[in-house]
Amino acid sequence: xxxxxxxxxxAPGERPGAPAxxxxxGAPAxxxxxxxxxxxxxxxxxxxxxxxxxxxVVAGVxxxxxxxxxxLSRLYFAGLSMRLDEAQSLGQTDHRYSEVLVxxxxxxxxxxxxxxxxxxxxxxxxxxxxxxxxxxxFFLASIPLLYLVARRALDTRWSLFAVVVFSxxxxxxxxxxEARMYTMLVLVTxxxxxxxxxxxxxxxxxxxxxxxxxxxxxxxxxxxxxxxxFVLFAQGAFFLVARLAPSGRSWRGVGxxxxxxxxxxxxxxxxxxxxxxxxxxxxxxxxxxSPSSVDFSNVYSQFLFGFQSDAANTVLVAxxxxxxxxxxxxxxxxxxxxxxxxxLLVAAFGPVLMAFAVSHLITPFFLSRYMIAALPALLVVVxxxxxxxxxxxxxxxxxxxxxxTVVGTGVQxxxxxTPVKEDxxxxxxxxxxxxxxxxxxxxxxxxxxxxxxxxxxGAARVVTLPEWDRRQEGGLPAFDEAALPGQVDxxxxxxxxxxxxxxxxxxxxxxxxxxFRGHYQQVYAQEVSPGMQLVGFRxxxxxxxxxxxxxxxxxxx
Numbered sequence: 001x002x003x004x005x006x007x008x009x010x011a012p013g014e015r016p017g018a019p020a021x022x023x024x025x026g027a028p029a030x031x032x033x034x035x036x037x038x039x040x041x042x043x044x045x046x047x048x049x050x051x052x053x054x055x056x057v058v059a060g061v062x063x064x065x066x067x068x069x070x071x072l073s074r075l076y077f078a079g080l081s082m083r084l085d086e087a088q089s090l091g092q093t094d095h096r097y098s099e100v101l102v103x104x105x106x107x108x109x110x111x112x113x114x115x116x117x118x119x120x121x122x123x124x125x126x127x128x129x130x131x132x133x134x135x136x137x138f139f140l141a142s143i144p145l146l147y148l149v150a151r152r153a154l155d156t157r158w159s160l161f162a163v164v165v166f167s168x169x170x171x172x173x174x175x176x177x178e179a180r181m182y183t184m185l186v187l188v189t190x191x192x193x194x195x196x197x198x199x200x201x202x203x204x205x206x207x208x209x210x211x212x213x214x215x216x217x218x219x220x221x222x223x224x225x226x227x228x229x230f231v232l233f234a235q236g237a238f239f240l241v242a243r244l245a246p247s248g249r250s251w252r253g254v255g256x257x258x259x260x261x262x263x264x265x266x267x268x269x270x271x272x273x274x275x276x277x278x279x280x281x282x283x284x285x286x287x288x289x290s291p292s293s294v295d296f297s298n299v300y301s302q303f304l305f306g307f308q309s310d311a312a313n314t315v316l317v318a319x320x321x322x323x324x325x326x327x328x329x330x331x332x333x334x335x336x337x338x339x340x341x342x343x344l345l346v347a348a349f350g351p352v353l354m355a356f357a358v359s360h361l362i363t364p365f366f367l368s369r370y371m372i373a374a375l376p377a378l379l380v381v382v383x384x385x386x387x388x389x390x391x392x393x394x395x396x397x398x399x400x401x402x403x404x405t406v407v408g409t410g411v412q413x414x415x416x417x418t419p420v421k422e423d424x425x426x427x428x429x430x431x432x433x434x435x436x437x438x439x440x441x442x443x444x445x446x447x448x449x450x451x452x453x454x455x456x457x458g459a460a461r462v463v464t465l466p467e468w469d470r471r472q473e474g475g476l477p478a479f480d481e482a483a484l485p486g487q488v489d490x491x492x493x494x495x496x497x498x499x500x501x502x503x504x505x506x507x508x509x510x511x512x513x514x515x516f517r518g519h520y521q522q523v524y525a526q527e528v529s530p531g532m533q534l535v536g537f538r539x540x541x542x543x544x545x546x547x548x549x550x551x552x553x554x555x556x557x
Contacts, residue, residue: 112223113181139176170306
């Protein structure tokens, strides 16, 4: 049975929601209960209204989605503590434009977002909430673009379903409220896919407007995040395969695609030369492990259900084979995949697979947030898959996905066990209430001092381990385990207590913690947020030591 949002012209006398040709839907033998008949009439009325006012329905759903995004931001996400990456964004854009380029060149990103964020903060304010608002705007602007992309592969009803899931997505709402470039990457990717699907269509391949839009978004995307290059590689490969396939061999548009690739390369040359001359971020690259197949699966689990605890994530990942089997068993015979759907399938998995391979062959950089450009295409592909199923199974699984999305967002927003929460504000408040001028706060790894010092205003001095003199040029200090005893002795000399803040493991966090445990008496331990530990040690003695030791907490979990 078709629906009002299938965009089909109704035949004369045909009732909205009725099968094509005026045939009645197969009614069960015997009379239906009155409640069921009234429900059916009500649903037919809703479908009839939607058929007559399709544009109003589309606009209304998108406005409701935007309102939901703003509400979730206001209630749950905008007020969270600053995270490490956000402190880096603010620190890099606190300077003049020329200095922004210098600091970004010493990092592992391209400067497009940072230059835009610098301008945004100059115009509207320098606080964290203002910086996060820019990411939220990118998120909101992505909603209508996703609809346009989805309509290339789906009817109106399923396109709106993809938009609703996207808007309620825990993954998107998390990064829609983080002062980083990830929602900008989503927005530029959707714009690129919108123009790419136009140039892919034989009817619009030769139109200069579509090619100009595609070329412009390609350059902007390349300056937004390095991962966008994988998006372009996937598009180029798909374009060539589609053009040279035996079913319709044609070189039309290949020259313009090659010209777009050349334009992107030429546009990136100045930045790559500048980046290389600045050291190619050799001292600031995060120490990431090579990804496993579990990491690959976790990317898509996080795309759909957000950042959940290890136990919950294990259950979610384990359900994939069962859902896939149930879906495949219900696929309707004779349903063919459109070219747009085939491309979006490539866009959902191809760039992530390329990043997975590069992380093994060259250098590890496999983080789900880097892959966020694949999320919108994934949701459209999921909607297309559900549409291919028998109606009852498709609708039932769509409802399950929608409920899981809402629950995932709620749990991620409210649970203290959410693994990506970094409560530097909470750590600062704990320390401010405990420390005295005779104490010392030691932060390890050194760069985690950026978000911590944004909140901390306590009596004790704060240092990093390894010690980092930020007044001198150069990268972060390297950790030397052989030099650790001398460094610790020099730091703790003359202090009654040392509070060690551990929040980002660069491969030596355990060595630092175990050294303190083996040489000093532990008097305090607190898990501030997942992965963030605050541990106190007595390193000196005073007349008040016995009283102060009563502040000891339960052992760290």
